[in-house]
Amino acid sequence: MSPRYQNRIELLQGTLDLLVLQTLRWGPQHGYGISQAIRSNSGDILQVDTGSLYPALHRLERQKWITADWKVSENKQRVRVYRLTAKGNRQLESERSRWAQVSDAIAGVLNPAKKESEA
């Protein structure tokens, strides 16, 4: 096991889960599609590493937040398509609110004056 990959997962874990779940909210998608969607929706800023994406997808699947099926794509190719479950949807909600809290908190730290003036 390479420490490089392991470290990335740890680093991105919370955020990557959120991004994957959010992407699947628009509809079922295969792994490549998910990585492309995150990339284009972030304006090419977030590049999801494949070595993190697939372990994350399989972990989310094991936690029953997403399910996977084999489908045939437009290019007549067998692809594994992931779909958000009801449980995953609830998880997405809680992660979103947690993310909102974290980003508010970080914003507060970064701009203390503004926060004070608001208070």
Next chain:
Amino acid sequence: MTFSFWRRQKRDSELDEELQSHLQMAAQDRTDRGEAPDEARDAARRELGNVGLIKEVTREMWGWASFERLMQDLRYGLRVLLKSPGFAAVAILTLALGIGANTALFSVVNGVLFNPLPYPHPEQLVWLAESKPNFVTGSISFPNFQDWQKSNQTFTSMGLSRGYSYNLTGLGEAEQLRARLISSGFFDVLGVSPAIGRSFALGEDAIGVAPIAMISGGLWKRKFGSSPEVVGKSLTLNGKAYTIVGVIPASFELSLGGFHDIDVYVPIGQWNNPLLPKRGAGLGFHGIGRLKPGVTIEQARADMQRVTGDLAAAFPDTDKGIGAGVFSLKQTMVKGTQTFLLVLLAAVGFVLLIACVNVANLMLARSMVRTREFAIRTAMGASKGRLLRQLLTESLLLAFTGGAIGLLLAGWGTKVAIAQLPVTLPRAAEIGLDMRVLLFTLLITLACGIFFGLGPALKSARPNLHDTLKEGGRGGSGSRHRAQGVFVVVEMAMALVLLIGAGLMIRSLSALWNVNPGFDSHNLLTFGVALPPSMNMSDPAAIRAALRQVNRELAAVPGVQAVSLSWGATPIVSDDEDLFWIEGKPKPTSDNEMSMALSYVVEESYLNVMRTPLERGRFFTPQDNENSAHVVVVDDSFAKEYFGGTDPIGQHIVLTNKGGRAEIVGVVAHVKQWGLDSDDKEKLHAQLYFPYMQLPDEAMALSWNGTGVMVRYDSKMPAVAESMSAAIKRISSEHVMTSTQTMDSIISDSLATQQVSLILLGAFAVLALGLASSGIYGVISYVVQQRTQEIGVRMALGAKKADVLRLVLGTGMAMAGIGVAFGLAAAIGLTHLMADLLFGVSATDPLTFILVAVLLTIVALAACYIPARRAMRVDPMIALRYE
């Protein structure tokens, strides 16, 4: 495990496909954007990264990592074991023998003692007997049994039976059949139905009804080719035609005395014994019963107490003082073998423990060799838990390989061993490997693997990195010495317990062999002879003449020294009793108040045959015959019990079933009727000899069918049994000879349980002794090797050779001493469990305990002396040079 293995393979290939499709889509996008296909593919692959690593990390998410690690540990363990095949072979073989022996013995204990009887609702089945003043489990008279059946309120059904033999004619050569006389409901009690036909209906066991019979599956096959037309056919038994009404399945087994290899079942009422309808007659009948659902044995006993109390009130002459014995049928069957089997199971368990300790010792020695390997793995980042798991996997691998081989050995060997055992086990046909045995094997295998693996593993899993990795370091040698010391103490203690067990058996057997049976068992043959069925109903004079002819023909065979016909009791083989009272004392008012003695009906040559010493008076002569006044001879127990200090000769007794008044003309020595080991435990000792030819006519009429014969022959006589058989056949082809046995083999068989116990315990003890002494030798050798320098220094400083010897032997003796102390304590606690097997020696016999402890200490001393001598020869100069 297999299931998830296949599922895992499927997921593996799916993951592969998923990543491939990802790669293709990425390449496609790049081509769509205008890149050249080759470049696009390479770029996509670069972007994807190391596919192998991605897969590995992803697989970890599946949660099968522990299984993965187990497989890895197994593969590694297998490699390690294959690298040292000698060690692996010794360990596996030791364990296979230990586990195999335990599995085999447990399957016997399980089949005989634990499994329920193979009948419906076996817990309801009981064995029935009459309790009488002289016998706790006396025989039940037919009239009493019929009343028990009628008056009880706690039984669903009852059955009665006794052994018998019939002379079968009209179907090939005349032969003797083993038979049971049974009551009508006998097989219904057990819940056994006939294979074809029917069993006896109510009332068909009464006296005077038409003769019918059931035959066994064996006879059905042998004589009728298993033809279904057998029902309704006729069978000529003792010259009388019996209609066959049914066939008992060949699979039927009842492990009670006399139920083995039965050919034919006949209703009790067909027995032409004039005593059958007598309430007071003891004719060897015993019963079985089935309790009503929910009724306990205690309730049944209380109920039967009421029934027998009523009978005693109604028939005081015969039934006063008679009760009913109600015993669990299974307990009755296995009573004789329970102690024997459990003692052997305990002994074989000890052997397995010793085997485990031995393998643990091997593992420990090996773990020292592997210390560097573990240190390196620890240095590379392996956790202590991981190392422990690895070592346990290795020991379990050994244990399970040994267990599998042991199971095979047991599965194949148990039946063979049972067939070889001179002990007849009850329920032997039911012994086999069932779920419980397999579970037992699995558990002891697991326990073994953990037991011998954990100690050494714990020790190895925390290696001292610094010391070990240093070249020539001796990490952990002190703790190895300590652990080995513990193992040796355990081995010593267990060897001592086994040796004491074997020692007690040796003392018992030598005491038994020294018991004087009251007769000379060497060159003594016993068998049965039945006269032709045409003699049935002959007049007594003709039977007497035919019996005299049998004696004459046998006595005329060259090499035969003396012959006596014998009826009634035969020493050790079978018993028979007579009721009597002593003339001059008040005549008893009922059978119950009469005295009882063992009854031997013999000819004048009997004392020459048996070589039983005549103590006073005379034995019988040819003139003590049907025409002369009745005489009897008694044994010294009889004389002591009934005449005390006075001389019995010339006194008269009155025999109820043998023609009344008879004069006592002699006193002979007591014979151990009940066997060498149990004669003293029985209540009935008085013995009475009666002249064969003076048997009353009605008894003589019965004796045509199966009289016993005792023959004393010359020790150089060849083929004794064959010559006897030929002599019998010379008289007529319809004379049948049965159950030929030498008295020596009868005595030997009667001691078989003790002999087998001795042989097995002795073998286990010798094995344990060998392992323990090699263990102590190994440890002391190791200690000497470790302390060579120290010894060299001591000698250089002036220590004498004797001091060195004392030092080394002291270490060994300390271990042996602790082992012996623990062993003695354990033996005191354990040997009373084998008290039933012992004779003439107490379970905590001090002499045996001391002798065995001394023996073990001497052996240990000898094992220590060899390395100690090596230590004495240490040259201080050489030893110090290495410092």
